[in-house]
Amino acid sequence: MNTICIMCPMGCPLNIERVGDEIKVTGNTCKRGEIYGKAEFTHPVRVVTTLVKLSDGSVASCKSCLPVPKERVADVVEGIGKLTLPADVRIGDIFKVGVKSLDVDIAITGTPASA
Amino acid sequence: MLLNYDVVIIGGGPAGMAAAIAAHDSGAKTLILERDVRLGGILNQCIHQGFGLHYFGEEMTGTEYAERFRREVHKRDIDVMLEAMVLSLGEARIVTALSPERGLVKVKAGAVVLAMGCRERTAGAIALPGTRPAGIYTAGMAQKMCNIDGYLVGREVVILGSGDIGLIMARRMTTEGAKVKLVLELMPYSSGLKRNIVQCLDDYGIPIKYSHTITRVVGNPRITGIYYAPVGEDRRPILSEEKFVSCDALLLSVGLIPENDLLGGLGVEMSSVTNGACVDENRMTSLKGVFSCGNVLHVHDLVDNVSREAEIAGRAAASYAKGDLKSGEGVCVCAKDGVRYALPQRLTKGEGKVKIFFRVDGVYKGAKLVAECEGRQIFAKKFAVLAPGEMGDIEIDKAGVDGDIVVRLQR
């Protein structure tokens, strides 16, 4: 398969193919590109970034601490959508989200201006 | 009330914060004037990943990147005035600002660093035909309303332009449950980063049509849809192929313009290409003691580059304020043959390496970028692909520079 690496802004064009037992990535210019290429070929993952409701009616931004399977991104967003976190969250605070047999840690990445 | 500072930084976004830290660490008494309620600038609404890989060696969100810098600012003895709008920059580097807390403040600055960022081109700026209803937003305004205020501007969205903020918002709106029906790009290529096409559009099956534009907006008082058409080589729409798509929101991501309004009337030499000031390698403008960095100087794709550029400006501003910034004979740096601009536009002769940033004017495959001085080649590098959406940089050794430099593509 051919794709563009999303690991950094360079956007290297990747060619990924199975050669025997191995997955071979070409076109990358760094190690991260190779890791990304292999994952994209076998089981693509993405970091989820979205908003989470706070108890005072405002919103904070958050991300999944680790990349989650690409096909589960929507589930994770839905799970985060059901949360209401305390209004005094701080950047870096970690919370657990349980969604349909998937446990995901999310980290607060941004808080309202008033915080 | 007249305050005195060595370095006054106008704008507390990524450029302003990095410049302030660098100026302070170079020994300058430093003040940041920030018009918003907190430091961070546009990063405060960038909740997506993709920041910091170059600068911090790790991938983080824009909000996290801003927080890192905020903490660094607050650790230091750097004065910050929030909600402070600069009204004017006077001849003798007297900066007049207005804030609810301090009222009208005048500051005498040893050096000024401009770090006001940029604004988005609007529907008006591109003379978008049709009605002018509710439901048309610049991508950045929609991003602010979503990510900071928690409001979604529509449920069925069309995006005009493929700048990075537009692509990022395509994914954001989708994540929040809206349907992004179509992205239209006037040019045959995207003005955003390739990876954003992949992770923001392709991942979600959002179609992008290149060489297409909007022919008219319909709906009043709220937008109900748009007509669009392919464009010919002259970039004019072919109306016989006009199609309709319904939507309740239209986002525009059609370019960014450095916000240099403060410089009006000061006679600062400006670049008609970047819409920013012309600067030397210290990022000093033609007005002595006034420096410029970040998106107010030229629009960057990467905040990491903004931080680095701002550090150069901050350090140099501190030196200038102390009176030990070296000046010398200068040479010009010109862009030609496929290179839209090269920055800095001036270099001082002397020693050391200096980075020159550039953008090209089209998509070039396998092109060689060269820098020449008095007809001599002083730098050459082959690039697999060069595109207008991606800023490049080259490093040259000043020791070999004895005349004007030309940066161009050799095909």
Next chain:
Amino acid sequence: MDRYDVIVIGGGIVGTAVLDRLARYELRALLVEKCDDVASFTTRANSGIVHAGYDCEPGTLKAKFNVLGNPLVWKEAEELDVPHLKCGSIVAAGEDGVSGLEELEKKAKANGVEVRLLSREETLGIEPNVADRISCSLYAPTAGVVSPYQMAIAYADRAILNGAKILLEAPVTAIKRSEGKYTICTPKGDFETSVVINCAGAHGAEINDLAGAEHFETTYRRGDYFVLDNTERKNVNTVIFPLPTAAGKGILVAPTADGNVIYGPTAVDTDDCEDTASTLDSLDALKKSVPLTYKRPAFNKCIRVYSGLRTLIEHDFVIGRSKIKDNFIMTIGICSPGLTSAPAIADEILSLTLESINAEKKKDYIINMPRHLRLKELSDEEIERLARSDSRWGRIVCRCEKVTEAEIIAAINSPLPATTVDAVKRRVRAGMGRCQGGFCGPRVIEILSRELNIPISEVKKGLGASIAPFRVKEVD
């Protein structure tokens, strides 16, 4: 049912000016307007030119009211503290246009309007940036520009301060007549009145039909405009017209009273009284026409496109009493020079009204409106003093036009309160600048939400459409 002596239908420049006159008399006067603010249609989208009156056909109502109205606009813009600029106008022509200018000069004489024929050199002295082909011009020193919507808003404010009432979002659905009285029906209630004044602009003929008064055929002519960044203002001193044609006064280049520059309008015939959508063709036509009179067109400095409609009935204004319906007064078909004529038309309508109803002049009514404090016009000392006493004077919301929170709140609390983002924009210019509300829009919404005590999602841009309609995490 509320009872009034006079009901004015329509809150454009004419309707508000009429109400302003009525409010000086002991009359119960009401203005009903279908939109959520006055000045919401034709009055918000025209050239804003105060015409000298040289080009109207002598003997027409247009000529009469233009010439009477011109000095009144200048006087009343002062009284009302509305931005205006008596910058004069020129009709610029090439060699082939000399006879056309002479024709205009004759009309000017007939209408009693001061004009001067200028050579190219004399023209350049007034307007250095006329196109190279321009060899002469007709200069009219009494012409200029005024903010048309601020003028209407100020008339509305003054009328309210003097005791008149304005009901917004009240489109007239029926007009009934019984026992010598009219009943005006709107979704906000029915109102009885002795006299009806039709100032309904683009809908004027419909209102006549509703009342069973004279029937008129209406046509419309749409005009598109470019608004240029205020950095272009230094290049334009005066209103630059081409020679007029059958389609109108032609595409002009003019400063605006608020410090921008406009190019326009085009003239596109339409039969849709709501059609204010600009078209590619029309905008292209503008781009071709502007350089014919002006040598520094800067379409890349465009910050906004807008369009307005001229409502045309026969060839002249229709002003006077209905011959079919008693006490039904019409001011319809008020196209250009309607803005300039408005105060004179209002005086005429007042006289006609007083023929129907005896009313005394109020003993003390307000003529000079309190000054609007605008940060841009204040000295450093004044800013300092205001910001010290009220921190909202220190908080700039619209950075392009330098508008403070205090000014926005004053607009929300004005006699005719601004309740939408567009209404705020028309009053204090927040969002009128080069970023077009990209930065200040969300802040203005917050302020409106707070001051009006309504949710953010209920704050309207104008005409009922919200700007931030959905809360995140609640989308289906």
